[in-house]
Amino acid sequence: MIFEALRWLGLAWDEGPDVGGPYGPYRQSERTEIYREHANLLLAGGAAYPCFCTPDELAAVRKQQLAAKTPPRYPGTCRSLPPAASGARIAAGEPFVVRMKVPVEGSTSFRDELRGAVSFENSKIDDQVLVKADGFPTYHLANVVDDHLMRITDVIRAEEWISSTPKHVLLYRAFGWSAPRFWHMPLLRNLDKSKISKRKNPVSLVYYRQAGFLPQALLNFLGLMGGGMPAEINSATEKFTLDDMIRCFEVGNIRLGGPVFDLAKLKWLNGEYLRALSLDDFYAALRQTVLSDAYLRDVAALIQTRIETLGQFGDLTHFFFADDISPSPAIYLPKNRSLEETLSFAGEQLAVLEAAEWTAADLDAALKSLGASKGWTVKENFMLLRAILTGSAMSPPLLESMAVFGKARTLDRLRRFLETEKKRRPEAS
RNA sequence: GGCGUCAUGGUGUAAUUGGUUAACACGCCGCCCUCUCAAGGCGGAGAGUUCGGGUUCGAUCCCCGAUGACGCUACCA
Numbered sequence: 001m002i003f004e005a006l007r008w009l010g011l012a013w014d015e016g017p018d019v020g021g022p023y024g025p026y027r028q029s030e031r032t033e034i035y036r037e038h039a040n041l042l043l044a045g046g047a048a049y050p051c052f053c054t055p056d057e058l059a060a061v062r063k064q065q066l067a068a069k070t071p072p073r074y075p076g077t078c079r080s081l082p083p084a085a086s087g088a089r090i091a092a093g094e095p096f097v098v099r100m101k102v103p104v105e106g107s108t109s110f111r112d113e114l115r116g117a118v119s120f121e122n123s124k125i126d127d128q129v130l131v132k133a134d135g136f137p138t139y140h141l142a143n144v145v146d147d148h149l150m151r152i153t154d155v156i157r158a159e160e161w162i163s164s165t166p167k168h169v170l171l172y173r174a175f176g177w178s179a180p181r182f183w184h185m186p187l188l189r190n191l192d193k194s195k196i197s198k199r200k201n202p203v204s205l206v207y208y209r210q211a212g213f214l215p216q217a218l219l220n221f222l223g224l225m226g227g228g229m230p231a232e233i234n235s236a237t238e239k240f241t242l243d244d245m246i247r248c249f250e251v252g253n254i255r256l257g258g259p260v261f262d263l264a265k266l267k268w269l270n271g272e273y274l275r276a277l278s279l280d281d282f283y284a285a286l287r288q289t290v291l292s293d294a295y296l297r298d299v300a301a302l303i304q305t306r307i308e309t310l311g312q313f314g315d316l317t318h319f320f321f322a323d324d325i326s327p328s329p330a331i332y333l334p335k336n337r338s339l340e341e342t343l344s345f346a347g348e349q350l351a352v353l354e355a356a357e358w359t360a361a362d363l364d365a366a367l368k369s370l371g372a373s374k375g376w377t378v379k380e381n382f383m384l385l386r387a388i389l390t391g392s393a394m395s396p397p398l399l400e401s402m403a404v405f406g407k408a409r410t411l412d413r414l415r416r417f418l419e420t421e422k423k424r425r426p427e428a429s
Numbered sequence: 430g431g432c433g434u435c436a437u438g439g440u441g442u443a444a445u446u447g448g449u450u451a452a453c454a455c456g457c458c459g460c461c462c463u464c465u466c467a468a469g470g471c472g473g474a475g476a477g478u479u480c481g482g483g484u485u486c487g488a489u490c491c492c493c494g495a496u497g498a499c500g501c502u503a504c505c506a
Contacts, residue, residue, distance in 0.1 A: 132504040163501035
């Protein structure tokens with residue numbers, strides 16, 4: 001799915017699980033043996049140690065530390081277990097994780113290519129788990145091993161990784177490898193400046209494609225947000241293509257402040273691209289997305305049994321083609337339910353749907369079990385969701401409609417509904 | 430709480446690596462066009478650059494401190 005989304009944007013890559021390459025396998029699950037060997041190397045060299053503490057024990061310790069207002073840290077219980085003792089426990093089949101043995105003294109520093117030297121005191125770095133009890137590596141081990149073996153020269157990732165980088169540097173050192181260059185990019189933000197999240201913004205590329213954004217518009221917008229384009233393009237015309245980005249991108253032009261993801265501006269930009277299309281191209285774009293044969297056929301299948309004239313098609317299906325529904329309480333509020341409990345229940349529907357497998361059967365099971373546990377009848381439950389999603393009490397079968405409409409857009413519609421109602425009644429949130 | 434990063438209108442960015450009435454775009458408001466709504470054209474409100482100290486003839490820009498925001502603080506990534 002992620003590959004498909006990136007391809008849609010017009011982005012390609014030289015190596016990967018799908019295209020192959022000289023440094024495979026590229027799938028983490030196919031590299032467990034490699035990670036295990038490297039973990040053993042660390043264990044043998046004394047840079048890591050087996051830890052037998054159970055998750056429960058650790059949770060208890062953490063709770064205490066938090067209560068005492070001390071930083072939550074691994075207490076070091078297994079750090080200096082004699083090799084013979086831990087060897088015996090492993091032999092006895094006791095489950096264990098592998099932790100890295102971070103030096104107690106000194107500090108670890110690295111150069112972030114965008115900000116310069118960054119330094120952390122070793123005493124502030126926790127003994128990170130490298131291999132989980134199930135034998136799978138954590139990101140920390142996997143990324144270092146993979147990047148070295150795959151000859152990665154530059155690690156470009158989000159700012160949230162800065163705090164973990166010293167651990168990675170320490171790992172490179174323990175292996176005797178030289179570390180790559182690190183570039184930490186600023187984080188995209190929600191309107192409230194927090195790290196961008198799906199609760200507050202549609203973040204999946206699939207959503208943007210289904211909602212009818214053009215890939216070149218989205219790419220342009222992301223380029224604007226990410227920075228790196230020269231000022232005369234970035235802030236003067238503000239419009240550029242992938243080719244322009246390849247040609248003009250300059251790391252020196254990257255701004256370090258975390259930009260707010262401004263959906264309104266994306267929409268404007270997308271409109272600009274849409275209007276610039278020839279009518280033929282515009283029509284083609286419609287037919288490829290919101291009016292594709294496949295989509296239209298799926299929608300048609302849902303209303304065939306309840307239609308009398310073809311002219312009613314639009315009346316019966318408008319919600320499949322609308323961007324915003326936002327029904328009023330008069331439509332969505334069940335009899336004998338308060339606004340507050342209804343909105344709260346809708347919020348739980350959202351949570352359940354987020355986790356659901358997107359098939360009618362799974363949706364059915366998930367929604368019904370939620371309704372049962374909260375004392376909502378199936379009718380109330382489904383009618384509420386129907387109102388939110390279709391803006392009406394009458395619609396084609398709910399679950400099938402949701403399946404056709406798609407997960408990304410359904411969730412977005414629900415989130416926007418909650419957002420709108422919350423704003424309307426701030427005290428009910 | 431600890432550690433780290435960042436800081437120009439509501440949002441995204443500019444401002445010849447110290448000298449501008451602090452610019453542009455989105456958004457917002459108004460006017461024009463027009464059967465409506467958009468688009469388009471024109472205009473407007475909105476920041477004195479988070480705050481306080483320096484350095485300097487002069488700081489958005491350099492230095493120090495404070496504050497704020499964000500991130501990390503998992504057998505997540």
